Amino acid sequence: MIKRIALLISVALIFSCKNEKKANDKINVVTTTTMITDLVKNIGGEHINLQGLMGSGVDPHLYKASEGDVTKLANADIIFYNGLHLEGKLVEVFEKMKNKKTIAISEVLDKSTLIGSDYFASNYDPHIWFNIDYWKQATLFVTEILSETMPEKQPVFQANYSNYIKRLDNLKHKIQTDIETLPKDKRILVTAHDAFNYFGKSFEFEVVGLQGLSTATEAGVKDVQKLSAFIIEKGVKAIFVESSVPKRTIEALQAAVNAKGHNVTIGGSLYSDALGDAGTIEGTYIGMFEYNVNTIVNALK
The missing domain is CATH 3.40.50.1980 (Nitrogenase molybdenum iron protein domain)
Structure with a gap:
């Protein structure tokens, strides 16, 4: 203070x-x-x-x-x-x-x-x-x-x-061309926090975040249980961590799902609230967006 x-x-x-x-x-x-x-x-x-x-x-x-x-x-x-x-x-x-x-x-x-x-x-x-x-x-x-x-x-x-x-x-x-290779029933994006709602609205994804819009809010046991039930019900194949958010919450979610007999993988790390390292392709807005879409589509196919 x-x-x-x-x-x-x-x-x-x-x-x-x-x-x-x-x-x-x-x-x-x-x-x-x-x-x-x-x-x-x-x-x-x-x-x-x-x-x-x-x-x-x-x-x-x-x-x-x-x-x-x-x-x-x-x-x-x-x-x-x-x-x-x-x-x-x-x-x-x-x-x-x-x-x-x-x-x-x-x-x-x-x-x-x-x-x-x-x-x-x-x-x-x-x-x-x-x-x-x-x-x-x-x-x-x-x-x-x-x-x-x-x-x-x-x-x-x-x-x-x-x-x-x-x-x-x-x-x-x-991006639109790449996403069209993914069937609409597989366009379910589960991430650490609700950073991808505009992406979902633009490209017809159902987006669910374990935490809220701000990472200042923390996910509790009930949040993990509720989302794990959703993943099993929808048959979601992969969930994603984020580069600017600690991955422990998504790992806890994966463990909860797998414990119930449904195999869900961590499909990769997405860039949400920050770009990648300076000097890399992912360090640019365009490169970040292309990387994210490639990661999402390949993991959910």
Whole structure:
């Protein structure tokens, strides 16, 4: 608690200071999750100084800002974050930044189209990146913000946007083609927490998470028993762990199912709230999505 108070005090002090000089007159952009960092990188490229707060395997639901993060935020010209209370522990920090250009990419979306939730602080499922059409809207939004901030680079940002949208369209087509090889009665996705509801809605999967929308909620014995009964009833062949969530809950679920005479395997590890390691294919949004779909389809066939 004392450390938390000290951190918030340091936020107020740091934000009253003048930003450091920017290298090569580029704007300083800070992003929260790895998905947003990848998006902004594709649009801003070498024309911005980009720093992401979270790395591979980091759970944004539980992430807390370090003193180093506060310094990055203080020196930022623009901060892009998901919103919808995904970065729950950072809300207090953002509230101290009223004079900063903090942009929630979810604010561009029509809230009436989002998946509602009575169990999450915003009343909306925040895992919007698993809807590719939403991600295209977010891409346009980021492009507009960067273009307003650096109008001299607007043609470059627009060209980057056009190229990236084509890649997202190709991604959606490829994923749809791959998923169509999986019969609809086998499209049941059981994961550690409810991160894949937008994916399920987009590609006709029934999605069930052992934990709720936030990993801050823990699964209990009743949750495991209820889901194990569902898996047996539906004849589910494989369940999945997530790269940013401890695998012990899914392993407990597997043990409960197998103890009842139904063999269920762990089909692989999916990327949910964070991308893969930087420098790998899975370290990009497009690569992550392709990897996830290949893993899901191959395990459930």
